Amino acid sequence: MHFNVDKQTLQELNLLGRYRPDSIFSIFNHTVTRGATTLLEQHFNSPLSESHSIEERSNRFQFFYKNSFTLPFSSKEYDSTEQYVDSASATNPLLFLFTNIKQKLFSVLSIDKEHLEIVKEQRESVKVIKEFIELTHSIATKEKSEELLMKLSNINQKKKRDLLKRLEQYNPTDNSFINFLKLDYLLRYKNLTLVREILESIEEVDLYITVARVGRERQFNFAKLLPQDENRVEVKGVYHPSIPNAVSNDLLFNQEKNVLFLTGANMAGKSTLMKAFGISIYLAHMGYPAPFSSMEFSPATGLSTSINVADNLDMGYSHFYAEVVRVKEIALKVAENRRVSVMFDELFKGTNVKDAHEATVKITSAFAKKRRCSFIISTHIMEAGEELTKSEESITFKFLPSTLVGSQPKYSYLLQDGISDDRHGMTIIKNEKIVEIIAGDL
Amino acid sequence: MIFKADRQTKEDLGIFPSGRESSIYDLFNRTQSNGGSKLLRGMFDHPLSNIEEINRRSALISLLAKEEIELKIESEKFDFAEFYLSNQDQRTRIRGHKDNLERKFNTLIGSDQNYIQIKKGAESLVDIFHFAIGVVELLSNLKIGEELKPFIQLFQNLIDKEEFNPIKELIAGKRLNYAQLAICDNIFRFNYREDIGQLLTLIYTLDLYITVGKIGKELNFNYAQADDKVEPQIEIDSLFHPMVKGAISNSVKIESQKNVIFLTGANMAGKSTFMKSLGIAIYLAHMGFPIPAASMNFSVMEGLFTTINLPDNIAMGYSHFYAEVMRVKRVAESLSRSKRIFVIFDELFRGTNVKDAYDATVAITKAFASIANSFFIISTHIIEAGATLDKSCKNINFLYLPTVMEGNRPIYTYKLSKGITADRHGMLIINNENILDILNS
Numbered sequence: 001m002h003f004n005v006d007k008q009t010l011q012e013l014n015l016l017g018r019y020r021p022d023s024i025f026s027i028f029n030h031t032v033t034r035g036a037t038t039l040l041e042q043h044f045n046s047p048l049s050e051s052h053s054i055e056e057r058s059n060r061f062q063f064f065y066k067n068s069f070t071l072p073f074s075s076k077e078y079d080s081t082e083q084y085v086d087s088a089s090a091t092n093p094l095l096f097l098f099t100n101i102k103q104k105l106f107s108v109l110s111i112d113k114e115h116l117e118i119v120k121e122q123r124e125s126v127k128v129i130k131e132f133i134e135l136t137h138s139i140a141t142k143e144k145s146e147e148l149l150m151k152l153s154n155i156n157q158k159k160k161r162d163l164l165k166r167l168e169q170y171n172p173t174d175n176s177f178i179n180f181l182k183l184d185y186l187l188r189y190k191n192l193t194l195v196r197e198i199l200e201s202i203e204e205v206d207l208y209i210t211v212a213r214v215g216r217e218r219q220f221n222f223a224k225l226l227p228q229d230e231n232r233v234e235v236k237g238v239y240h241p242s243i244p245n246a247v248s249n250d251l252l253f254n255q256e257k258n259v260l261f262l263t264g265a266n267m268a269g270k271s272t273l274m275k276a277f278g279i280s281i282y283l284a285h286m287g288y289p290a291p292f293s294s295m296e297f298s299p300a301t302g303l304s305t306s307i308n309v310a311d312n313l314d315m316g317y318s319h320f321y322a323e324v325v326r327v328k329e330i331a332l333k334v335a336e337n338r339r340v341s342v343m344f345d346e347l348f349k350g351t352n353v354k355d356a357h358e359a360t361v362k363i364t365s366a367f368a369k370k371r372r373c374s375f376i377i378s379t380h381i382m383e384a385g386e387e388l389t390k391s392e393e394s395i396t397f398k399f400l401p402s403t404l405v406g407s408q409p410k411y412s413y414l415l416q417d418g419i420s421d422d423r424h425g426m427t428i429i430k431n432e433k434i435v436e437i438i439a440g441d442l
Numbered sequence: 443m444i445f446k447a448d449r450q451t452k453e454d455l456g457i458f459p460s461g462r463e464s465s466i467y468d469l470f471n472r473t474q475s476n477g478g479s480k481l482l483r484g485m486f487d488h489p490l491s492n493i494e495e496i497n498r499r500s501a502l503i504s505l506l507a508k509e510e511i512e513l514k515i516e517s518e519k520f521d522f523a524e525f526y527l528s529n530q531d532q533r534t535r536i537r538g539h540k541d542n543l544e545r546k547f548n549t550l551i552g553s554d555q556n557y558i559q560i561k562k563g564a565e566s567l568v569d570i571f572h573f574a575i576g577v578v579e580l581l582s583n584l585k586i587g588e589e590l591k592p593f594i595q596l597f598q599n600l601i602d603k604e605e606f607n608p609i610k611e612l613i614a615g616k617r618l619n620y621a622q623l624a625i626c627d628n629i630f631r632f633n634y635r636e637d638i639g640q641l642l643t644l645i646y647t648l649d650l651y652i653t654v655g656k657i658g659k660e661l662n663f664n665y666a667q668a669d670d671k672v673e674p675q676i677e678i679d680s681l682f683h684p685m686v687k688g689a690i691s692n693s694v695k696i697e698s699q700k701n702v703i704f705l706t707g708a709n710m711a712g713k714s715t716f717m718k719s720l721g722i723a724i725y726l727a728h729m730g731f732p733i734p735a736a737s738m739n740f741s742v743m744e745g746l747f748t749t750i751n752l753p754d755n756i757a758m759g760y761s762h763f764y765a766e767v768m769r770v771k772r773v774a775e776s777l778s779r780s781k782r783i784f785v786i787f788d789e790l791f792r793g794t795n796v797k798d799a800y801d802a803t804v805a806i807t808k809a810f811a812s813i814a815n816s817f818f819i820i821s822t823h824i825i826e827a828g829a830t831l832d833k834s835c836k837n838i839n840f841l842y843l844p845t846v847m848e849g850n851r852p853i854y855t856y857k858l859s860k861g862i863t864a865d866r867h868g869m870l871i872i873n874n875e876n877i878l879d880i881l882n883s
Contacts, residue, residue, distance in 0.1 A: 266763065266794060319792065320823070321710075324871050331880045346795060348868070352825050353796045355868025362872075366881035380795030425791070425798025428767055429805065437774040438809040 003047040003285045004302030004333065004340075008326070012307040013278045014242070016044055022242055024279055027218070028288070031210045032075045033082075035203030040211075047285040049301050051225050057287030062222055064212035065289065067142045071206055072131040073124075078202070081128045084121035085195055088188040096189050097181075104177055119180055125187060126167055129195065132202050133164045139205075159194050215289030223284035223295035230298045231255050231339065231372050233281070237293030240276040247413035248293070251277060253374035257396050259367060261385055262378040264400035265422035269413040270378045271307050273400065274343040277376065278305055281341050300374075301338040304330045307345040320350030327363060334370050342367070343376045353381070360384040368392045385419040407431055445491040445728045446745030446776070446783075450769070454750035454786075455721045456685070457486060466722055469661070469684065470731070473653045474515040477524070477646035482654075489728035493742050496668045499651075499730030501589040504665045506648075507655025507732075509584055513577065515649055519566040520642065526563020527631060527638065536560060536627040541620045564626045565618055567638065572614035574641055575601055577648065593644075600641050605634055658732030666727035666738035673698045674741035674782055674815055676724070681735040683719035690856040691735070692716060698814045700839040702807060704828055705821040706863045707843035712856045713821040714750055716843065717786050720819065721748050724784055741782065743817075747773045748786040763794040770806060783816045790822055803827040811835045828862040850874055 010016055017023035018041065025044050031037050048054045071078075090096035100115075107115035166186055170179065187195055214220070218241065226232055232254040239246035247269075251260065264270050276291065281303055283290035306326045327347070333340050347363065348356040360377075361384050367375050371394065379385070388395055399420035402409045408431075409424045429435070452458055459465040467486050473479045490496045534556055548554040578597045581590065608625050612618070618626060630638055658664075661684060675697035682689040690712075696703065707713050723733040724746055749769050773785055790806065791799040803820070804827050810818045814837070822828075831838055842863035846853045852867055872878070 266798070320868065321871065324875055324877070327872075328875045328877050328880070331877045335880045335883060349795055349799075350792065350823070351796075351868040352823050353800060354826070356796050358869055359872055362869075362878060363881075366878050370881065380797050423795065423798050423801075425763065425794045426801045426805070428764065429770075429802055432767055432771050434767070434771050434774050435805055435809045437771065437778055438806075439812060440778050 003049040003300070004338075005047065005282070006304065006329075009278070009303055009305045012305045013275055013282065015279070015282060024241065024283070027241060028211050028214050030214060031206050032071050032073075033078050033203045033206045035082075035200070036206040036210065039203060039207045043207075043286050043288070047282060048287065049285065049299050051228060051299050054285060054287045054299060055225055058222055058225075060208055061212055061215070061287060061289065063142070063144060064208040065215055065222070067139075068213070068216070069135065069139065069205075069209050071202075071209060072135060073128045077124045077128055080121045081125040082199065084118065084125045085188065085192070085199060087118075088192055090189060093185075093189070096185065100181060100184060118184075119175075122180065122183055122187070123172070126170070126172070126183065128202075129187075129198055130164065130167050132198065132205075133160060135205070136201075159191070160198070163191055163194060211288060218289075218291070220289035220291055221293060221295070222287075222289055223280075223292075223297055226296050226298045228298050228339070231258075231374075233295075233297045233300075233341070233374055235277065235280060235292050235295040235297075238276050238280050238295075239291050240272050241279065241291040243272065246272075246276070246291075249273060249276075249413075249415045251415075252396075255371045257394055258371050258373065259364065259375045259377065259392070259395040261364065261388060261395050261397045261419070262376055262399065263380070263382055263385060263397075263420045263422075264378070265402045265409065265411075265420070265424045267409070267424070268400040268402045268411050268422065270400055271345050272413075273415070274305065274307060274345055274376050274378070278303060278341075278343055298339070300341050302333060302340045303342075304333060304340060305343040305345075306330065306347075307343065320348065323348055323350055331366075334367065334373050337372070340373045342373060345378050347377060347379055349380075357381050357384050361387050364388055364395070365392055368394045380423060382419050382421045389419075445489040445743065446780075447489065447725060448747065450752070451721070451746055451748045454748040455718055455725060457722075457725060464685070466684070466726070470654055470657055472657060473646075473649050474513070475517045475520050475646050475649050477520060477642060478649040478653065481643075481646050481650050485650075485729050485731075489725060490730060491728065491742055491744055493668045493670050496728065496730045496742065498589065500665045500667075500732075502593060503651045503655045503658070503730065503732065505590055506652050507659050511580070511584075511652055513649060513652055515645070516569075519569055520645075522563050522566040523570055523642065526560060526567065527635065529560070529563075530631065530635075532632075534560060535632065536620075536624040538621060538624040541624075545620075560627060561618065561623055564623055564630060567630050568609060568612050568618070568626060569614045570642070570645070571601075571606070571609050574645060575610070577645070597641075597644055600637055600644070603634075603637065605629065606637075654731055661732075661734065663726075663732035663734055664737055666723070666733050666735075666740055668727070668742050669739055671741055674743075674817075676738070676740040676784075676817065678720070678723060678733075678738045678740075679736045681719050681723055681738075683715050684722065684734040686715060689715075689719070692856075692858045694720065694841075694858065696817045696839070698837075700837050701814055701817050702811045702835075702838045703819040704807065704831060704838050704840050704862070705819060705842065706823070706825050706828055706840075707821075708823075708845045708852065708854075708863065708865045708867050710852075711843035711845055711854050711863075711865075713843055714788050715856075716858070717748070717750060717788055717819055717821065721746060721750075721784075721786055743782045743784045744780040745776060745783045746786075747776065747783060748788075749773075749790075750786065750788040763791065763798075766791055766794075774809075777813055777816055781815055785810070785816065785818045787818070787820045790820055792823070796824060800824050800827050804830050807831055807838070808835055811837050825862055825864070832862070 014022060015024045017025055020026060028040060029037060090099055103115040106112040170183060234252045236250045237248040238251065239248040262270055280290045280292050284295060284297055285299065330342055348359045360379050360381055364377055385397060397419050398415045399418055400413060401416055401420060402411045402422045407427060409427060456463060456465045458467050471479055471482060473482060549557060578594060578601060581594045677695045679693045680691035682691040705713055719734060723735055723738060726733045727738055727740055752765055752769055777783055791802045803822050803824060807820055828840060840862050841858050842861055844855050844859050845865045846855060
C-alpha cells in the first residue's frame, strides 16, 4: 500500500518539482548520474507506508550517512560510459567486427569521425568501471555492508572479478586498433549484460551517496520507526529546510493527545511550522534523512494538508465552499479508519465570524475523536479554543507568540502552551497610515 | 483631466480581452472598417471626464441608432487607401511628364509593382471620396436634431474644398488614366494628405458610432445622461450584467448623503456580479456609450477603482492580506489627490482571519464614509461589521442580496434589498456535505 498524498498537499509543502529550485526535491537533487535523478524522482513520487520497507531503505541511507564515500568519476565521464554502452548494437561476432572495421576505415579516410569518439568513450568507460568495482571493494570492508552489497542488483561477483582482472591486463597507453577491438569485444559484446548491471548499481550507489551527503551537510537525521498500532509521532527540533536559520520546535502526537490546536498572529509562523512538520513526515516515510534532531513515528497511511486553499471561481466555488470541499475530502480519508496526518491552516476564513466559530468547534471536536489520526489545526478564533478546552481531552493547545516592540511586531517562532489572541492586522493598517491618508491628514 | 481606471480595474470588469473570456470591448468590436476598430480601442483606453464631450458623443450614437442609418463600407478599399497613404516617398510620386514609352512598357509587362499599388490606392480613394459625398447627402436629408449638425458640417467642409474639384469630376469605380492618376496622387498623398486623413477618420467614426448604436439596441442597452449637479450623485435604473444570460436587473442610487453602499449576502448570492455590472455601466457611461441599464443619470467622476479579484503576490513575499492593504492604500492616495472617485471593493480583507477582517473593515469603511464626494461600494461576508457600522455612521446605505431557503437548498433572488443580511449558511453547507456524519459514523 502506498502512502497517500494528494496533489494539493504536494503543492502546499512544495515537495516535488525538478525545475523548482526551492522544492524539497531540489535539496536532494545533486546526483552525478541522470539515472540517480530518475530514482530520486521515483522515491519522491511514492513514499512508503510499510514499516519493513521504510526501515530497509532507511538502513541503506544510514550506512552511507555513517560511512562517507564519493563516486570516483565525474558526471561527464559517466555520460560517456552510458553512451558507449547504450550504442552497443552487434548481435553476432561477424557484425561486431564489420561495424568496427567500417567505422575505423571511415575514420582513416576522414569520412566519419565516429570511431574516434568511440575510442574516447571506451577509455572513459574502462576507468569508470574499474574504479566503481574498486569502490565496491572498499564499501565491503565496512561494517554491516554485506546485505547492502548483496542487494546491489544481484551482480554475479565471480564474473565481476573476472572482468576486473581482464580490464587490468590491458595497457591503457596502448592505442592500437587491436587493443580497442579486444576491449570492445569484452565490454560491449561478451559481458554486455554484466556491464549494464554495473551501470545500474552505479546509479543506485550514486543516489545513496548523494542523499546521505546532503543529509550530513544539512545535519538532517533519520527517523526511528515505532510499531504501527502505537499511533505515536514524536519529533524534536523540527524546522523548515528552506528557511535560513529556521527556529526548531518539538511536537508530540499519540492516542491520548492527537490534536494540536495552534493559535498565533499572522506571520507568527503557523503555516511554516505545519509545513516543516509535513515535510518531515513525508521524508520519514520515504526513509530519507529529514530536518529534525530526532523523530520516532508509527508509519501513517497518508498526509493531507489544507494550508493555502485557492478559490475555484472558474467552477463557481466561493472561497468558503472550496474550504468545505477540502475538509470533506480529508474527512472521507479520516473516516476510512486510516492513519492520516492532517494539517489545517486558518480553517473557514471564507465566512462570517459566527459560522467560522461554530464550524471550527464542531469539525475540531469530530476530528479529536479519531485517535488514530493526528491533526494540527490553526485558527484566530480563540473563543473556539476556549470552548474546546472544556469539551475535548485529546487536544493540546499551543501558540506561536508575538510581541509588539513599538509598532513593529517581533516573533520568536517558539511554541508555547496555551491560546493566544495576538492579531496584527490592524497594526499593519496603522503602520501604513491608511485611515489618515483617506481622511487627508497626511 | 482624464477618467482614471487602472489595470486592476479593467481586469476586474473584463473591459479588455484576457485569455478565453470575452470582454466588453469584444461586445462592441464589430465595426466594418479596421480604422473604426482602432478608434474603438482608443475610446476604451481613454474614457472621457468632460460632461459636454460625454453627452455629445452619447447623443450622436443614440441619434444614429434611432434613425437606423446603415452604411455599407467596403473595408478592403479602406485598407488599400491606408496602405497607399502611408507611402510618402517623394520618388514614388506620379508625375505627368514621365508618361513615356518605358513606363508604358513596364506597366504592360506588369513589372512595376509600386505603380500598380499606387494606382489601386488612388482609385480606392476616389471611390471613398464619392462614397463620402453620398454619406453627407444622406445625413443632410435627414430631419434630425441639432447634435448631428456640427458633425455633418465637418464632413461638408472637407468635401466642399475647391481643391478637391478634380476628384469630384471623376466617376467612381472607373479606372484612372495616367494623367488623372498624376493629379489624384498629388492631391491625395502630397498636397492635401491631412484633409484626406481627416475624411477617413470621419468615416471611421461614423462607422464606429453606427455599430455601437446598433449593438446597444441589440443588447437592450440605453444611454446615460451626465449632469453637473453641485452634489454628485449616480442613479441607475434596471442595471444588469451584459455577460450573464437572463441577468436580473437592480436599481441603485448613490448620493453624497449616502455615499457608501455596504453590501452583504451569502456566497453565490450575486455580490460580485452586481458590483461588476455597476462598474461596467460607469465605465461605459464615461465613454458616452450605451450602458446595460434602462436609464442612468450621473455626475462625471474622475476615476474608477475596483478590487474584485486581487491576485496574491506571493512571489514578492506579499500575503493576500498585505496585497489588500496595499491596494486600499493606493485607493486612499488617489482619494487624497482627486475629488470624485468611484470605488468598489469586493470581499474586503478576505485574506486574513475573520477577526482582523472585522476590525479592518469597520475602520476603513468609516474612513471612506467621511469622503462625501466620492462613492464606495464595499461587500463583505462579515455581517458583524455591518451591525457596528450601522450604529456609528449615518451615510451608509446597507443593502443585501437575499437567499431564500427551499428545504435544504438555497435559492438566490439576485434582487437588492435594504438592510444587512442575517443569512448564515456556513453551517448549512457543512451539514449538506455531511462532513460531521462522515466523521461520527
